Amino acid sequence: MVTLQQYLILSAVLFSIGLLGALTRRHAIIVLVSIEIMLNAANLNFIAFWRFAPHPGNLHGVLFTLFSIAVAAAEAAVGLALVIAVYRFNKSPDLEKMNSLHE
Amino acid sequence: MILNTLLDNPDQILVNLFHQGAALLQACPALVIALGILLSTVPLVAIFPACFAITTWLERKGLARIQNRIGPNRAGWFGLLQPMADGIKMLLKEDIVPQTSDRLAHFLAPVLLLIPAFTVLSVLPFSRNMIPAAADTGVILFFALGSISTLPVFMAGWSSHNKYSLLGGMRAIAQMVSYEIPLVLSTVTVVMLTGSLNTVKIVEFQQVTHWIEGSNPALQILGQVLKWNVFTPWGFTGFLIFFISSLAEINRCPFDLPEADSEIVAGHLTEYSGFKYALFFMGEYVSAFAISGLAVTLFLGGWSGPNIRPWWSEDPRALLIPGFVWFFLKMFALILIMIWIRGTLPRLRVDHLMAFAWKFLMPLALINIFIAGAYYYLPHWIGWPAGLIVIYACYEGLGRINRRHLGPKRIYRYA
């Protein structure tokens, strides 16, 4: 039987991988991807806690995950639109070149 | 003895087979589970490729007759062995992989296409108690697994390193994503009225249970047919929207832009040959079966059809003609309509395709949801005609509004 701890460790590892990606990559899209990985790790936490809770009948974890997925979808849509818009200005998806606010 | 029990209720043949097998294997629970898995997967994996073979023959024959040709008639009786010959040809062909292609993705794409195509079949109820995965989330699981199939198409288009492939792949994704919206919205009506996402409950909702379980054969037949969703205004509209969007979803004519051979060679299939091409082909046909099966389940009463109880049977729900016969008959009827449409309609232009999904099908599907809601609360003798009138008015109105954007009618001087 898999324990709650194992799920949480997996989720922690996934979160750190996401963090690693967000902190070390230059490409804007990959940074967004890393943020998605972190969000997913958090979702796994919610579901695991809900499953191992004394009263799984009240579904808070499931619903929170549902909302979090919706937020992630919205975030991805807006984030990618921003990446495309910035790319039009800079001609590069490189975050290190997006360092000036004026034209 | 075993044969006798199996034939007693032909509708439940697999269920009875499982019970017999489970009784034999009682000692080992793991083997019983294995038997259950085998009985629910092997028929799917065996029957649907066979259906694919028959459909390729049907399609070639049907298209040929529509064009006043004869069609394949050399291999076997009436050309029935033609799929076999095609299969052997495909297997023996050289498998060409472009040098600059992305080897791994190019290899994985056809395999990955088959996985969602076959997994979605598991939520379809082929007959009473004959559903591989009676999931509570049936319909949404179908769409979730079905949405994976955009991925292999993109992989095929991108990994081939060919501009036609890439164009085809991008077209396929844009089209699949756009048409998924009216597809899902049109099923919302059924889910709303049934109050469940479970496909079995959706089918049972379309039967008049107390008539079927009663003793009058005429009422038994009527009870299996009368309450199909397609016989209501919202159901009929939903069915039309679902069917049209499903044509786009599986890249069939007239929405076959991703593989438009006159524009972009064969789209994402351009760089595929031999067995991989055959796999792609099979994946497309199996998803056509799956989505027709879902249409049958949602709107055409699933396994129910004109049917009576066998006079020897004790079971009040037993059926003379097995339910899966009706299911497959209706599924093949839809496939034949797809072939008929392919023989009739020319391909749409890309902008027309998108406009049709976003400006016509989606508003109509949204209106349809409202009508289904009203139908639920109104008495049927008002709801039925009122729904029909409103739907027809919206259909005409949307048609008029959209026609204004089409520009003047084109006159073909040289055609």
Place this chain on the structure above:
Amino acid sequence: MNIAFYLLSALAVTGALLAIRLRNLVHATLCLMFFFISLAGMYVLLMAEFIAAVQILVYVGAVGILILFAIMLTHHITGATRERISSRGWLWGLGAALAVLFTVLLPVLLLSVLPAAPATPDFSPSVRNIGLSLMDPYTITLQVMGLLLTAALIGAVAVASTSVRPQDKPRT
């Protein structure tokens, strides 16, 4: 159960690692898809079937495809650039990520007392229950979510569709 868990977690960790480290962006996105799918499998293990379906529908069917489209719109299609892919301070990033993992997350997890088995072994929420809770305690949240998604839709279109580049702007 155990085997499935270890397989899925291996797939998830590999997928995530490859997604953030691969040079080829399309490959990275495809690995990300495998990560998403393995997490959906994890949800099935945790009896949250509906969330698994939503995970595949939203992440694989929508977010992943969106990312692929964004890559196609912003990048050379082959994706094979020989440039440096890590940012300048990547060593600091690596240190920070490892520090978070080993000094904060893992110690807390290993030291706290957690239930070893679920309270109700076979409980699976029906879609009906999820729908009812959306309608009863979470009504406002649902409405806000709808508003958020609409705003995101309009915002994304508005942001991405401005086709004016700095050099096209008339100088005054």
Place this chain on the structure above:
Amino acid sequence: MLGKGIINGLTVTAWNFFGSYFSKSRLTTVQYPEGGNTVTAFSRNIPFLVFDDANAPIDSLRCVACKICEKECPPQCIYIVQDKDANGKLIKSPKIFDIDISVCMGCQICVEVCPFESIKMDSHFELAGRDRFADLLLHREQLAKSNDYYHKIHPAEAREVDDRLAAKQKKAGPA
């Protein structure tokens, strides 16, 4: 009404579908080996050489080895070597006349440029062979076909040619 055109189209195709089972005149397909000869008098594919005397086909070839066709042939599929008599003097007859039918595109230019009406278009189309080189290079023995054969495959055209040759002979005769 919206969608009327689609329904009209569907009826047309359905009519065609069922009609093809009932009316024989709809099915115009001729099945190849057993469906009979579909070659008409207008059918042309590769050239052949006309001879007049059935007893001595090679000696009575109309061809004089002038090599005009060889020069005019766009894909250059004709190869001609002029024959010599016992004294080594060139005579007006081909020693070698080869046509590579894997190269020939059936353009009929050789027929048009021939001043002696000696090369004409054949309508025999079953040219497949087992050897891609030997079986597709036709020599003068295989190319030589009688004037009667010409009359059989293209009657009207052959009659015209015969008239023209007779007129030429008549003009040349008195001189």
